[in-house]
Amino acid sequence: MRARLSVFxxxxxxxxxxxIVATLYPFIYMIAVSLSxxxxxxxxxxxxxxxxxxxxxxxxxxxxxxxVQAYMNTIVYAVLGTTMSLIVTAxxxxxxxxxxxxxxxxxxxxxxxxxxxxxxxxxxxxxxxSYGIVDTIWAMVLPTLVSTWNLIIMRTFFAxxxxxxxxxxxxxxxxxxxxxxxLALPLSKAILATIGLFYAVAxxxxxxxxxxxxxxxxxxPLQVVLRNLVLQGAGNNAGSVGGDSMLVDESIKYATIIVSxxxxxxxxxxxxKYFAKGALIGSVKG
Amino acid sequence: MHPADRxxxxxxxxxxxxxxxxSKYLLLLFLPTLLYFILFKYVxxxxxxxxxxxxxxxxxxxxxxxxxxxxxxxxxxSPDFFKLIRNTFLLGLYKLVxxxxxPIILALLMNELRHMMFKRFVQTVSYLPHFISxxxxxxxxxxxxxxxxxxxxxxxxxxxxxxxxFMAREDMFRSIYVLSEIWQHVGWETIIYLAALTAIDPQLYxxxxxxxxxxxxxxxxxxxxGIRAAIIIVLILNVGNVLEIGFEKVFLMLNPAINGTADILxxxxxxxxxxxxxxxxxxxxDLFTSLINLVxxxxxxxxxxxxxxxxxx
Numbered sequence: 057m058r059a060r061l062s063v064f065x066x067x068x069x070x071x072x073x074x075x076i077v078a079t080l081y082p083f084i085y086m087i088a089v090s091l092s093x094x095x096x097x098x099x100x101x102x103x104x105x106x107x108x109x110x111x112x113x114x115x116x117x118x119x120x121x122x123x124v125q126a127y128m129n130t131i132v133y134a135v136l137g138t139t140m141s142l143i144v145t146a147x148x149x150x151x152x153x154x155x156x157x158x159x160x161x162x163x164x165x166x167x168x169x170x171x172x173x174x175x176x177x178x179x180x181x182x183x184x185x186s187y188g189i190v191d192t193i194w195a196m197v198l199p200t201l202v203s204t205w206n207l208i209i210m211r212t213f214f215a216x217x218x219x220x221x222x223x224x225x226x227x228x229x230x231x232x233x234x235x236x237x238x239l240a241l242p243l244s245k246a247i248l249a250t251i252g253l254f255y256a257v258a259x260x261x262x263x264x265x266x267x268x269x270x271x272x273x274x275x276x277p278l279q280v281v282l283r284n285l286v287l288q289g290a291g292n293n294a295g296s297v298g299g300d301s302m303l304v305d306e307s308i309k310y311a312t313i314i315v316s317x318x319x320x321x322x323x324x325x326x327x328x329k330y331f332a333k334g335a336l337i338g339s340v341k342g
Numbered sequence: 343m344h345p346a347d348r349x350x351x352x353x354x355x356x357x358x359x360x361x362x363x364x365s366k367y368l369l370l371l372f373l374p375t376l377l378y379f380i381l382f383k384y385v386x387x388x389x390x391x392x393x394x395x396x397x398x399x400x401x402x403x404x405x406x407x408x409x410x411x412x413x414x415x416x417x418x419x420s421p422d423f424f425k426l427i428r429n430t431f432l433l434g435l436y437k438l439v440x441x442x443x444x445p446i447i448l449a450l451l452m453n454e455l456r457h458m459m460f461k462r463f464v465q466t467v468s469y470l471p472h473f474i475s476x477x478x479x480x481x482x483x484x485x486x487x488x489x490x491x492x493x494x495x496x497x498x499x500x501x502x503x504x505x506x507x508f509m510a511r512e513d514m515f516r517s518i519y520v521l522s523e524i525w526q527h528v529g530w531e532t533i534i535y536l537a538a539l540t541a542i543d544p545q546l547y548x549x550x551x552x553x554x555x556x557x558x559x560x561x562x563x564x565x566x567x568g569i570r571a572a573i574i575i576v577l578i579l580n581v582g583n584v585l586e587i588g589f590e591k592v593f594l595m596l597n598p599a600i601n602g603t604a605d606i607l608x609x610x611x612x613x614x615x616x617x618x619x620x621x622x623x624x625x626x627x628d629l630f631t632s633l634i635n636l637v638x639x640x641x642x643x644x645x646x647x648x649x650x651x652x653x654x655x
Contacts, residue, residue, distance in 0.1 A: 062557075064454070064557055064558065068451060068454055068455065071451060072451070072452075072455070072460075072464050075448070075464070075467075075468060076463075076464065076467050078525065079467050079468060079470060079471060079525070079529075080467060080470075082482055082486065085493060086482070100491075100496050143374075144374040144375055144378065145375070147371040147372070147374065147375070148371065148372050148374065148375025148376075149375075150368075150371055151368040151369065151371040151372035151375075152372060152375075154365075154368050156361075156364055156365060156368075157365040157368040157369065157372070158361050158362065158365045158369065163372065163376065166379060166384075167379060170379065170383045170387075172582070172635075172636065172639060173387065173632060173636060174383065174386070174387065174632065175383070175385075175386025175387040175388075175389050175390055176386070176390065176611070176625065176628030176629060176631075176632060177589070177608065177611055177612060177615065177616075177624075177628060178392070178611065178615040178616070178621050178624045178625040178628055179386040179387070179389030179390050179392060179403070179625055179628075180382070180386040180389070181615070181616065182386075182389060182392065182397075182402075182403055182621060183381075183382075183385050183386045183389050183403070184382070184386075186402060186403075187381070198378075198382065199382055201378050201382070202375055202378045202379070207375070231367045232365075232367035232368045232371065233367045233370065233371060236371060257473050260475070261473075261474075261475030261476070261477075261478075263475065263476060263477050263590055263594075264589070264590050268616070279475055279477045282477050282478070282481065283477045283481070283594065286477075286481040286484065286485070287477075287480065287481060287484060287594060306485060306488075306491050309481070309485060310485065313478055313481055313482065316478065317474060317475075317478055320473050320474065321470075324470060324473060325466060
């Protein structure tokens with residue numbers, strides 16, 4: 057085929073270029089501002105590249121006890137929550153991918169119904185509160201333990217595993233639990249990584265559960281502290297910087313955003329192909 | 343028939359005991375999931391009865407006194423009723439009208455990219471915002487659109503115009519919400535269409551080329567019909583979710599200055615229930631919204647099945 061550049065190609069290129077800039081520029085701008093010294097920021101001279109490079113605001117952000125505590129909390133929630141969610145989801149998905157399980161159709165129906173109808177915010181809150189997990193770590197783990205969507209993606213994956221694997225395991229005397237742990241799981245590393253990351257990102261970004269179920273400030277995750285700092289203007293610790301506190305305050309906010317988004321920005325390029333693949337498995341047949 | 347059934351023809355009839363014996367370990371693996379769905383999905387679902395009761399803190403959901411439709415009547419007669427319905431419906435409608443075609447257009451254009459490396463790069467970049475939290479997105483909006491130091495207003499003032507306090511303007515809320523929503527999710531939502539695109543028979547393109555169809559014509563007459571089923575499924579789901587707008591982002595954007603357009607059913611439910619403690623009243627609004635959603639999705643599905651033979655079930 058001839059590689060000929062048509063008007064259509066130019067349009068495509070411009071369109072995609074525009075989209076890439078619109079997606080990435082906000083992050084570049086925030087990084088540039090947060091790494092600049094206050095005077096160029098004040099004058100509105102920073103657009104693409106830091107001017108008067110320094111790490112002062114980052115030092116300030118990382119020394120803020122509230123942010124450090126929130127960071128630790130978020131890491132704990134993400135590690136604990138991802139582990140538990142992944143184990144429960146994988147086991148549940150494996151079981152429900154087996155037609156011979158009793159009540160399999162009924163259970164599937166029960167799960168699908170929750171995609172279209174839910175009790176809503178208030179009944180869920182009242183019920184969760186009655187379980188006594190408000191203001192504990194579990195408030196950030198249990199109410200979002202299983203995502204229906206992730207469960208269905210994994211079920212589709214397990215249903216697609218060759219039957220011979222399971223049969224050979226059964227012949228060797230493994231129970232279903234043995235087949236699951238010894239045969240199915242080792243074959244599903246890619247999907248486990250994908251779903252694990254979906255969960256990790258969801259927990260990392262979870263603001264809703266924290267707002268609903270956490271009152272104790274020591275348990276606050278990053279998202280709540282970030283919201284209090286940026287959107288409610290609380291915790292303004294820019295006093296030490298003097299006259300230009302207003303703009304330095306902006307830099308601190310940008311730095312906080314970058315710091316709290318960094319883990320996602322860093323792992324994202326390496327993992328996005330798994331993300332897309334995982335989402336594809338789910339959409340092939342729901 | 344399942345392979346296992348054929349393997350053991352001796353037991354023709356599936357007795358309860360045999361079924362149990364065969365699936366007890368599977369049931370054990372399923373147990374945690376089952377418990378989760380019962381405790382965190384189904385108990386709250388039955389908890390909606392609280393909207394027909396007067397919630398009493400000490401007696402809990404199940405023991406409180408019945409009051410019938412008192413709170414529903416209260417909602418329908420409330421001065422906020424029309425404002426909330428209008429705000430929720432309009433926001434959902436704008437999101438549907440602009441947010442639904444956006445990923446289809448992007449996917450069609452991505453599909454035309456011939457340079458594989460560039461295509462993969464475009465996809466990678468476009469999925470990124472989907473993984474950024476709502477708190478971060480709303481923080482970015484607030485900072486970029488800030489009237490005193492935001493980037494956008496620096497540009498506006500650079501052009502010699504007056505700064506605009508975007509986040510405090512009632513008339514701008516819906517645009518900001520819908521545009522940022524598209525920015526966040528348009529890339530990710532192309533995935534389902536890109537998957538559908540891979541299933542199109544390449545011979546169709548060849549035939550179209552033979553007939554002298556330009557790339558533009560091929561896109562309209564081969565690609566677009568090829569992903570029709572995916573488009574319809576997504577449309578049904580989106581129509582069903584017109585009133586089910588993500589609470590988090592609206593809640594984070596909401597401030598008293600834009601209450602007139604930004605206060606939607608779910609933020610009102612939050613305020614009524616969790617801030618003011620009127621759980622029964624809040625739940626009645628919640629249930630009302632859920633039921634309307636259900637009607638929307640059933641209707642959309644029914645219409646689609648009649649018109650296009652594609653449906654969710």
